[in-house]
Amino acid sequence: MLARVKKNDTVIVLSGRDKGEEGTVLEVLPTLGKVKVKGLRMATKHLKATKQGESGGIKKVETYLNLSQVMPVCASCKKGCRIVAKESGNGKKVRACHRCEEII
Numbered sequence: 257m258l259a260r261v262k263k264n265d266t267v268i269v270l271s272g273r274d275k276g277e278e279g280t281v282l283e284v285l286p287t288l289g290k291v292k293v294k295g296l297r298m299a300t301k302h303l304k305a306t307k308q309g310e311s312g313g314i315k316k317v318e319t320y321l322n323l324s325q326v327m328p329v330c331a332s333c334k335k336g337c338r339i340v341a342k343e344s345g346n347g348k349k350v351r352a353c354h355r356c357e358e359i360i
Contacts, residue, residue, distance in 0.1 A: 258341045258349055259284070260328065261291055265360075267326040268336045269296060274321075278329060282318065290320035297321050332358040 261267060265281045279293040299319045305312040327336035330353040338354040351360045 258339070258351060259286065260339045260351075261323065261326060266329045266331075267291070267293060268329050269293070269321065269325055270327055270336070271325050272297075272321070281326075284323075285320070286323075288320075289323040291323050291326055292318050292320050293326065294318065328360060330356060330358060330360065332356055 261281060261284060263281050263284060266278060267281055269275055269277050269279075274296045277296055279296045281291055282294050283292040285291070295318070297319045298316045301315050301317050303312045303315055328339060328351075329335065330337040333353060333356050335355070337360075339351050339360070340354050340357075341349045342352040342357070342359070344350045344359070352358060353360060
């Protein structure tokens with residue numbers, strides 16, 4: 257099975273409060289169907305100082321999005337694209353854009 261979204265891919269958010277925003281994937285949890293995107297779905301986390309000399313405070317962190325809420329962005333089309341499996345010259349399966357058939 258070919259993964260639709262991988263780490264370091266550029267994705268666009270399809271729904272939710274960050275709809276229309278683009279970002280790069282930091283982490284993918286395929287078993288849970290979650291993805292973490294850089295700069296999107298920010299949440300406030302309150303931190304307590306754990307060591308002497310360390311300061312606590314309020315920090316903004318990325319949280320997980322549902323995998324169904326994001327779509328990969330094709331480098332040549334510059335639009336969100338569906339992924340199709342395509343065989344390369346050496347017989348391996350690669351991800352390709354459904355619209356322009358460019359390898360992602």
